[in-house]
Amino acid sequence: MNTSNSHGRGHGSNNSQSHDDQPLLRMTDIRIEGFSDEQWHPIIKGVDLTLRRGEVMGLIGESGAGKSTLGLAAMGFARAGCRFTSGTVEFDGTDLLGLKEKERRQYWGTRIAYVAQSAAAAFNPAHRLIDQTIESASRSHVRNDAESRADAVELYDSLHLPDPENIGQRYPHQVSGGQLQRVMTAMAMSARPDLIIFDEPTTALDVTTQVEVLASMREIVDKYNTAAIYITHDLAVVAQMADVIKVLRYGEEVEQSSTRTMLAAPKEEYTKSLWSVRSLEKPEQRSEDFILQLKDIDAAYGKTPVLHGINIDLPRGKTVAVVGESGSGKSTAARVVTGLLPQTAGSVMFNGDELPPQLSDRTPDQLRRIQMIYQMADTAMNPRQTVEDIIGRPLEFFHNVQGREKEQRVMDLLSMIELDESFLDRLPAELSGGQKQRICIARALAAQPDIIICDEVTSALDQIVQEGILKLLLRLQEQYGISYLFITHDIATVKAISDEIVVMFQGKVVEQGLKSQILSPPYPEYTELLLSSVPEMDPEWLSNLLNQRDRVL
Amino acid sequence: MHPVLVTIVKRLLLGLVTLFVVSAIIFSAISLLPGDFGEAVLGQAATEETVAAFRKELGLDKPAPARYFDWVKSVVQGDLGTSFSGRSASGQDRSRSVVELIAPRLKNTLFLAGVAALIAVPLALFLGLTAALYRNSWYDRSVNVTTLTTISMPEFFVAYVLILLLASLWPVFPSLSTVNADMELGERLRRIALPAITLTLVIIAHMMRMTRAAIINLLASPYIEMARLKGASRSEIILKHALPNAWAPIATVIAFNLAYLVVGVVVVEVVFVYPGIGQLMVDSVTSRDIPVVQACALIFAGTYIILNLIADVIGIVTNPRLLHPR
Numbered sequence: 108m109n110t111s112n113s114h115g116r117g118h119g120s121n122n123s124q125s126h127d128d129q130p131l132l133r134m135t136d137i138r139i140e141g142f143s144d145e146q147w148h149p150i151i152k153g154v155d156l157t158l159r160r161g162e163v164m165g166l167i168g169e170s171g172a173g174k175s176t177l178g179l180a181a182m183g184f185a186r187a188g189c190r191f192t193s194g195t196v197e198f199d200g201t202d203l204l205g206l207k208e209k210e211r212r213q214y215w216g217t218r219i220a221y222v223a224q225s226a227a228a229a230f231n232p233a234h235r236l237i238d239q240t241i242e243s244a245s246r247s248h249v250r251n252d253a254e255s256r257a258d259a260v261e262l263y264d265s266l267h268l269p270d271p272e273n274i275g276q277r278y279p280h281q282v283s284g285g286q287l288q289r290v291m292t293a294m295a296m297s298a299r300p301d302l303i304i305f306d307e308p309t310t311a312l313d314v315t316t317q318v319e320v321l322a323s324m325r326e327i328v329d330k331y332n333t334a335a336i337y338i339t340h341d342l343a344v345v346a347q348m349a350d351v352i353k354v355l356r357y358g359e360e361v362e363q364s365s366t367r368t369m370l371a372a373p374k375e376e377y378t379k380s381l382w383s384v385r386s387l388e389k390p391e392q393r394s395e396d397f398i399l400q401l402k403d404i405d406a407a408y409g410k411t412p413v414l415h416g417i418n419i420d421l422p423r424g425k426t427v428a429v430v431g432e433s434g435s436g437k438s439t440a441a442r443v444v445t446g447l448l449p450q451t452a453g454s455v456m457f458n459g460d461e462l463p464p465q466l467s468d469r470t471p472d473q474l475r476r477i478q479m480i481y482q483m484a485d486t487a488m489n490p491r492q493t494v495e496d497i498i499g500r501p502l503e504f505f506h507n508v509q510g511r512e513k514e515q516r517v518m519d520l521l522s523m524i525e526l527d528e529s530f531l532d533r534l535p536a537e538l539s540g541g542q543k544q545r546i547c548i549a550r551a552l553a554a555q556p557d558i559i560i561c562d563e564v565t566s567a568l569d570q571i572v573q574e575g576i577l578k579l580l581l582r583l584q585e586q587y588g589i590s591y592l593f594i595t596h597d598i599a600t601v602k603a604i605s606d607e608i609v610v611m612f613q614g615k616v617v618e619q620g621l622k623s624q625i626l627s628p629p630y631p632e633y634t635e636l637l638l639s640s641v642p643e644m645d646p647e648w649l650s651n652l653l654n655q656r657d658r659v660l
Numbered sequence: 661m662h663p664v665l666v667t668i669v670k671r672l673l674l675g676l677v678t679l680f681v682v683s684a685i686i687f688s689a690i691s692l693l694p695g696d697f698g699e700a701v702l703g704q705a706a707t708e709e710t711v712a713a714f715r716k717e718l719g720l721d722k723p724a725p726a727r728y729f730d731w732v733k734s735v736v737q738g739d740l741g742t743s744f745s746g747r748s749a750s751g752q753d754r755s756r757s758v759v760e761l762i763a764p765r766l767k768n769t770l771f772l773a774g775v776a777a778l779i780a781v782p783l784a785l786f787l788g789l790t791a792a793l794y795r796n797s798w799y800d801r802s803v804n805v806t807t808l809t810t811i812s813m814p815e816f817f818v819a820y821v822l823i824l825l826l827a828s829l830w831p832v833f834p835s836l837s838t839v840n841a842d843m844e845l846g847e848r849l850r851r852i853a854l855p856a857i858t859l860t861l862v863i864i865a866h867m868m869r870m871t872r873a874a875i876i877n878l879l880a881s882p883y884i885e886m887a888r889l890k891g892a893s894r895s896e897i898i899l900k901h902a903l904p905n906a907w908a909p910i911a912t913v914i915a916f917n918l919a920y921l922v923v924g925v926v927v928v929e930v931v932f933v934y935p936g937i938g939q940l941m942v943d944s945v946t947s948r949d950i951p952v953v954q955a956c957a958l959i960f961a962g963t964y965i966i967l968n969l970i971a972d973v974i975g976i977v978t979n980p981r982l983l984h985p986r
Contacts, residue, residue, distance in 0.1 A: 179889075182889065184888075184889065186885070187880075209893075212891045212892075212893065213891065214891075215888070215889050215890060215891040216889065216890035216891035216892075217891060220889075220890075221886070221889040221890075223882060223885075223886055225882060228881070228882040228883060229882045229883050229885075229886040230883055230886070231883045231886075231887065231901050231904075231905070232883070232905060232979075232980060232981065233901075233904035233905050233978070233979075233980060234904070242887075242890055242892070243890045243891055246890075246891060246892075247891070277984075278980040278981070278984050280980070280981050281984060294890075
């Protein structure tokens, strides 16, 4: 592992060995405002942050807590529409905020590097990966071009990218999301910075991919003794990466302590509530009364087959969670059930009768009985319609309800999803993420369905908001006996909501069974990989897992 | 075969189909022109028999679909036909072939368009990029205001203002752009300076604003923020990170304006008495010289199709997703 001598550190650290007792980064009384609705609102309200060389700090909190803003502030950078109103960012003895932008740029990419959340969006589609990887190093003349390229290949290799010699010649769209995220880490590391800001780098990845990326990131940060700020909302992830954890809420620090202390004994109520979200668990119930059955379904997009003879049974009034990594065919199965993608073979049985494959052949009553909620509540609602229009539409369409009666029903639905009538005239843009998803639930409820298909409905939400949505769905199931087909890749969500679990892999069903059965050994090989990849709160989890897997190999 | 080549071949075939559709529209439109072709060509003095004989000779007595297919057949064989003009009631025939009529005019038009494009395109790109680079500065605003002003004025007005300033008050360039085949290149350039400047002023705003908008649109992308956080300077961000992704919309607008330089310049040609193809077409419409009108219309349609094809190809080759599929 210890090859750092042969590489050496970049120019950044050479001049600072003498004052090692000085922190690398000292941010004091940072205040940042953002401009919206014609006025400035505080985003960060006076936060201090100190980081020593080689130290990794985890920044956690819900979205809107100011994690990313604070992370970028460590570079002396504020996004368009944001501004610093006070504070200093002392990096290696220099206040970055006191510099001109041109001087500050000398630090960016070379001494402080940034790894963004969505690698797919953060790479320039027009350039080859290696050219983007070495951009900062070439600009700062840390090495010459040829050396940088050779070094990039070495970095790719140490990040366990396949075919390190040639992968750099590819364009961003030609490699997978997990690989792209590792190339971005190589890009950040290229100039051997003293500090890397990781901004939710694995949030967009599958659990199985996440493990590999986390392991590579941790390894390379150790190897070059780079300090890092690791931003995430996933506690289990941060537990693997960070030496210290700082919890943020509403732009203020809640508490900070070492990872072990924080996990074992969080002081503040808020931190405890973050910790407890993962403990929600519904008792499972067995039932053989199936409301929906998928029998030997094959489906394809054009000529590409996606589903291969899958069988899924959904018991009445129960929840079946469909799990698997992206591309495993979970959402495709949902599209077959809804009739959006007619199957090429097999049949969908609903209450014992076969459903016509084509959406257009189904009766309005059949359509009404199966509703769907999507992952992106944003894009699933017409931005120009008010909440009343959105929820009222299925009432008109399926139940032919008009005027005052419709308004009354919409208000009833709003109270069912724990919102009040002040929401009637709002547009989707005026709602928070959790509220949007609640409106989508109300819209599905308006049809009075027997089945609701939930496609990753909580994946885009924070843990606390997630918990609220899951509790709501559970309560609705209890009250109205709705059956859920719940698609997700998050095992904590599965534990919270499901009675039965279906594991999918490469368009096939690996197994279906009761939750307790699936989640206890012995596992089929893929289920094992999936379950073992779910991060746990134990800081040793990743190391143990990697050791275990190494032994197996 | 490389997918890009396949796309190009497909677009070419599609272009041919478009050309056919256009030819049918041109033909029908000309058939709808009021008045009698024979009388219009031969004049009021012609006797009924001469007109009838003339109509028969030109095939005008046949039904329209038959005439259309005759025309398409000869065009496909490369024969654009013979002009109606040059004939008279006396029976003398000094008519010339359409190609002979159009070729020198088309050359003139392409020459003027080429010169205007050589000035306008680089200038528009430069102004657009620098305006994006210094956006919301006084420079950006004045470039925007100036180009908007020139595009807001009718082109003949721009032409007359230029004549007033550069031909009359300070006689730098001639106000008449008469050229002929055996003129020196330098003299030709001097003669067409004013129409070329007029055209430049007319088309530059559109291209410049599109360049600026395409670049600024990209500046909100996450990969641009990433480039900034990697320490790229403003000019590096614009030229290296934004521009390579902006070629497709820019090329489309450039193609559109270049097509205008060929097919839409008749007003400018009239003002400067420049012997281009636009004037020829207008004259032919007046004299009901159907073969020439049809040929001009086909050339115009072809210009649009080819230029748009080129813009599409630029859009493809500058997009790695299409050029290097997974």
